[in-house]
Amino acid sequence: MTYDEAVQITNRLRERGNASFSPSEKSEIERLYPLVLGKKFRVTSCQRCYHDAVIEIALYLRSHDTMPEIKEKLYELRHGFIIHCPEFHGGKVFSNANITDEIAAEYWERYPNMRKFFDKVPEKPVLSASNGAKDDGTGNVPQTVKKPRKTKKAKK
Amino acid sequence: MANLCNSLIATDIQADCDNLGIKGLEPDGKIINRADIDFANCVMDNGNPANPNIIKTIVLKSGKSAYDVAQMGNTPFTGLVSNLNVGAYINTWTTDIPIAILANDPVVAHEVIDALANGEFVLILKNKNRGTAGNAKYQVFGYAQGCRASAGTRDAYSEDVEGGWLVTLQEANHPKSAMFLYDTDEATTDAAYEAL
Numbered sequence: 001m002t003y004d005e006a007v008q009i010t011n012r013l014r015e016r017g018n019a020s021f022s023p024s025e026k027s028e029i030e031r032l033y034p035l036v037l038g039k040k041f042r043v044t045s046c047q048r049c050y051h052d053a054v055i056e057i058a059l060y061l062r063s064h065d066t067m068p069e070i071k072e073k074l075y076e077l078r079h080g081f082i083i084h085c086p087e088f089h090g091g092k093v094f095s096n097a098n099i100t101d102e103i104a105a106e107y108w109e110r111y112p113n114m115r116k117f118f119d120k121v122p123e124k125p126v127l128s129a130s131n132g133a134k135d136d137g138t139g140n141v142p143q144t145v146k147k148p149r150k151t152k153k154a155k156k
Numbered sequence: 157m158a159n160l161c162n163s164l165i166a167t168d169i170q171a172d173c174d175n176l177g178i179k180g181l182e183p184d185g186k187i188i189n190r191a192d193i194d195f196a197n198c199v200m201d202n203g204n205p206a207n208p209n210i211i212k213t214i215v216l217k218s219g220k221s222a223y224d225v226a227q228m229g230n231t232p233f234t235g236l237v238s239n240l241n242v243g244a245y246i247n248t249w250t251t252d253i254p255i256a257i258l259a260n261d262p263v264v265a266h267e268v269i270d271a272l273a274n275g276e277f278v279l280i281l282k283n284k285n286r287g288t289a290g291n292a293k294y295q296v297f298g299y300a301q302g303c304r305a306s307a308g309t310r311d312a313y314s315e316d317v318e319g320g321w322l323v324t325l326q327e328a329n330h331p332k333s334a335m336f337l338y339d340t341d342e343a344t345t346d347a348a349y350e351a352l
């Protein structure tokens with residue numbers, strides 16, 4: 001979806017004022033919300049949640065000239081689980097809110113017994129922070145993990 | 157001697173002048189379907205000495221998440237009360253947690269009210285009294301027995317809930333007076349709570 005399309009949809013939705021949204025308009029908001037704000041829209045028992053979502057979207061679009069580059073996370077931790085280990089990045093606390101794919105990949109490699117706490121992992125492992133990816137500068141990058149072997153190309 | 161599970165006081169009962177209690181709750185918390193909790197991987201406090209009233213980690217099953225619960229007004233979750241049950245052999249506690257739902261439409265009726273009426277839940281609410289280093293901030297209800305609806309009303313002309321619903325969740329006969337979510341310090345516990 002382009003920036004102009006998002007603005008057009010948002011303006012149309014805002015014209016509804018305080019009137020209730022139709023089911024198709026609600027679906028439109030549920031689709032637009034993650035595209036613009038990068039987070040899943042959650043329906044609540046509050047009657048105003050769709051109107052509030054439209055305002056959030058409109059405010060973002062007004063203060064930015066382009067659609068955000070939202071990169072889907074390849075790794076996700078299970079809800080409630082946080083990484084808080086003194087030997088890992090100096091004890092910095094990581095959760096889904098702040099973990100990068102590189103940090104998650106590093107944790108996945110170093111602690112196989114903790115893999116059960118991942119909700120989502122990619123089919124091909126990401127290059128972890130300790131294997132050459134840049135760290136975010138917040139912790140010590142351990143050097144204990146070996147670089148993955150290069151796979152030979154199959155002969156034809 | 158046989159183990160009689162004697163309950164022994166282990167500290168003085170007196171006011172902590174530097175950390176006096178503060179009544180009340182913050183307006184927001186989290187509610188979790190109890191079936192979504194991965195109890196096998198939840199961690200109780202393992203400090204020295206360990207406190208059995210502290211849960212260090214609450215992990216949910218794969219793909220599951222907690223839901224926000226927010227209450228408006230000056231006294232959110234007003235009516236939250238714990239009472240002692242004197243039993244024939246052992247005493248327990250029963251806690252009531254009223255939740256006002258200021259709405260009444262098909263989505264709310266189906267996804268909130270009907271679910272609250274028949275489901276079993278764990279709630280994590282924020283005490284205004286944060287205790288020492290935040291160890292009393294997050295109180296957990298329903299971890300032992302689960303919270304189930306014990307009362308529910310909808311008064312179409314109610315000025316309190318504006319035609320919405322009032323549902324009381326109850327954790328009956330829980331053995332521990334109070335359970336808290338706490339890991340290391342307040343900032344870490346905040347992260348654990350938000351991760352739910």
